[in-house]
Amino acid sequence: MSNTEPGSPANIGTQLEQWRSQIEQALAAALVFETRVPTPLHEALRHAVLGGGKRYRGLLAMALAADLSVPTERLLSSAVALELIHSASLVVDDLPCMDDASRRRAAPSTHAAFGEATALLCSIALLSRAHERVAQDAGLIPIARAGIGEVLAHAVGAAGLCGGQYDDLFQDGPLGVEPLIDRYRRKTGVLFAAAFACAGIVAGCDPEVQSRLQRAGERLGVSFQLYDDLIDQLSSAETAGKDVGKDATKVTLATVLGTEAARREAEAGLALVQTEIKALSREGYASALVSAMAARAASFLS
Numbered sequence: 001m002s003n004t005e006p007g008s009p010a011n012i013g014t015q016l017e018q019w020r021s022q023i024e025q026a027l028a029a030a031l032v033f034e035t036r037v038p039t040p041l042h043e044a045l046r047h048a049v050l051g052g053g054k055r056y057r058g059l060l061a062m063a064l065a066a067d068l069s070v071p072t073e074r075l076l077s078s079a080v081a082l083e084l085i086h087s088a089s090l091v092v093d094d095l096p097c098m099d100d101a102s103r104r105r106a107a108p109s110t111h112a113a114f115g116e117a118t119a120l121l122c123s124i125a126l127l128s129r130a131h132e133r134v135a136q137d138a139g140l141i142p143i144a145r146a147g148i149g150e151v152l153a154h155a156v157g158a159a160g161l162c163g164g165q166y167d168d169l170f171q172d173g174p175l176g177v178e179p180l181i182d183r184y185r186r187k188t189g190v191l192f193a194a195a196f197a198c199a200g201i202v203a204g205c206d207p208e209v210q211s212r213l214q215r216a217g218e219r220l221g222v223s224f225q226l227y228d229d230l231i232d233q234l235s236s237a238e239t240a241g242k243d244v245g246k247d248a249t250k251v252t253l254a255t256v257l258g259t260e261a262a263r264r265e266a267e268a269g270l271a272l273v274q275t276e277i278k279a280l281s282r283e284g285y286a287s288a289l290v291s292a293m294a295a296r297a298a299s300f301l302s
């Protein structure tokens, strides 16, 4: 296949870039408020969201929608919501009472730039804005709006990001391979699974397909978090654009498995994800995006 044909790698790359730029513009628009917002809080919101970010979660929702033959504009509010929630989680994760990180996305973390109180309020405001954007999307049928709202609320909650982060902070419970994988599913996989679920809801997928998508999203998150562990262990702050060595005193899946086995586990997980999304989708956008994500992560480790 020549690489100028529809669906060729070159065109898929261009398409992903267009979606990324749509998400970027929609995020900036989501941070324009109709009524007065205190200036430092508004600056913190913009700093937390618009200062870089690969937009993987939003892109996964749009790419899978295209694979499922759904117009991608219908996923734009979900993509924005996923990225606002993800940014909110990073703001909290970086706080001194959590990971205590001073840099994020090659810039000062939000509390380092604006103070802890403003960072906390910023995170809460981003979560609210995420739900507002989906609730306001007149292009979605009511049942899809409600379904997406539920998926996003569940992803943030005690069984999702908050629970995963709790176990990560306090290393509560057993620290074997399976409990750690379960923690990574909640801490990182939950938003990838939510991205796939949003696309599945808008495409009207049946419950069996939705649960396959959920498992694929969670597995993708586990592999992604494994790469994140390895980058923390093996890369430099300059290359990674964020503090590294933060996990030096923590038990992670990479420390339990060892570097080489961790890498093999991440690759095996990605192969499973690829098989599943290729079986469910027609065009190959999500698969190309997953390959690009893996290649980028691996490039920090070579």
Ligand code: GRG
Pocket (backbone or CB within 6 Å): 052, 053, 054, 055, 056, 085, 086, 088, 089, 090, 092, 093, 098, 105, 123, 127, 156, 161, 162, 165, 187, 188, 224, 225, 228
């Ligand atoms: C307030 C929503 C909220 C949650 C509270 C703090 C917390 C609970 C959860 C944090 C979980 C966490 C930080 C998981 C790590 C996920 C991860 C690997 C982040 C890096 O993702 P990238 O590389 O980041 O996609 P960019 O910067 O590109 O967006």
